[in-house]
Amino acid sequence: MEIKNNIKGLEAELSGNSCRLIAVSKTQPIEKLLEAYAAGQRLFGENKAQEMAAKQGALPNDVAWHMIGHLQTNKVKYIAPFVALIHSVDSLRLLEEIDKQGKKFNRIIPCLLQVYIAQEETKFGFDPAEVLQLAEKNLDQLYPNVEIKGLMGMATLTDNTDQIRAEFQKLKNLFDQLKNRTLPPNMHMQELSMGMSADYKLALATGSTLVRVGTAIFGERIKSNHE
Ligand SMILES: *Cc1c(COP(=O)(O)O)cnc(C)c1O
Numbered sequence: 001m002e003i004k005n006n007i008k009g010l011e012a013e014l015s016g017n018s019c020r021l022i023a024v025s026k027t028q029p030i031e032k033l034l035e036a037y038a039a040g041q042r043l044f045g046e047n048k049a050q051e052m053a054a055k056q057g058a059l060p061n062d063v064a065w066h067m068i069g070h071l072q073t074n075k076v077k078y079i080a081p082f083v084a085l086i087h088s089v090d091s092l093r094l095l096e097e098i099d100k101q102g103k104k105f106n107r108i109i110p111c112l113l114q115v116y117i118a119q120e121e122t123k124f125g126f127d128p129a130e131v132l133q134l135a136e137k138n139l140d141q142l143y144p145n146v147e148i149k150g151l152m153g154m155a156t157l158t159d160n161t162d163q164i165r166a167e168f169q170k171l172k173n174l175f176d177q178l179k180n181r182t183l184p185p186n187m188h189m190q191e192l193s194m195g196m197s198a199d200y201k202l203a204l205a206t207g208s209t210l211v212r213v214g215t216a217i218f219g220e221r222i223k224s225n226h227e
Pocket of ligand 1: 026068154196198212213216
């Protein structure tokens with residue numbers, strides 16, 4: 001019941017904005033995902049390829065699976081046949097592997113470029129200048145089995161809302177800048193993935209189209225060594 005109410009509450013906040021809710025279900029057991037599904041949730045986010053593949057087999061076919069965590073190239077194969085959107089493309093090597101797997105499974109895999117906007121040293125991603133350079137390339141020839149649908153970013157983990165807002169705004173500015181350019185045929189600025197439980201309201205106000213919310217739906221996660 002709690003999961004359902006959390007989802008309904010978030011949906012009410014998002015309605016009126018063209019922003020969709022991704023339920024971040026990493027580390028959560030299947031029963032909780034099914035509870036969210038029963039409440040109408042169809043977009044789920046995971047950060048580990050094998051965990052996503054296992055859950056995909058256990059949930060109905062109309063779930064859209066979003067990869068939101070750092071993805072190692074040797075793990076792309078586990079999700080390539082079904083993944084709806086890979087938010088966390090943070091290197092050309094990864095883009096190349098996604099293209100290769102897309103070819104193998106005869107599909108075009110939707111992706112976002114992860115952009116480094118936080119002050120923290122540990123966050124993955126391209127910096128804005130690299131994204132602008134990438135947008136100049138013949139991406140449709142280099143990576144024909146990939147479609148770049150937008151950008152993803154994570155703000156610094158801080159209580160300073162001015163800083164978070166400025167970081168989201170930086171990503172939004174890059175998004176708008178690209179939107180006004182002629183981009184390669186397989187690159188479109190449609191999705192801007194930003195905002196988590198702690199900062200989704202700020203992200204929404206800054207133009208996010210996909211918020212990735214975990215704990216505010218499912219409650220606290222059991223901490224793993226990887227976090
Ligand atoms: C875990 C995670 C989230 C969700 O975090 P919450 O604070 O639980 O909402 C969002 N985005 C990414 C990339 C994550 O790894």
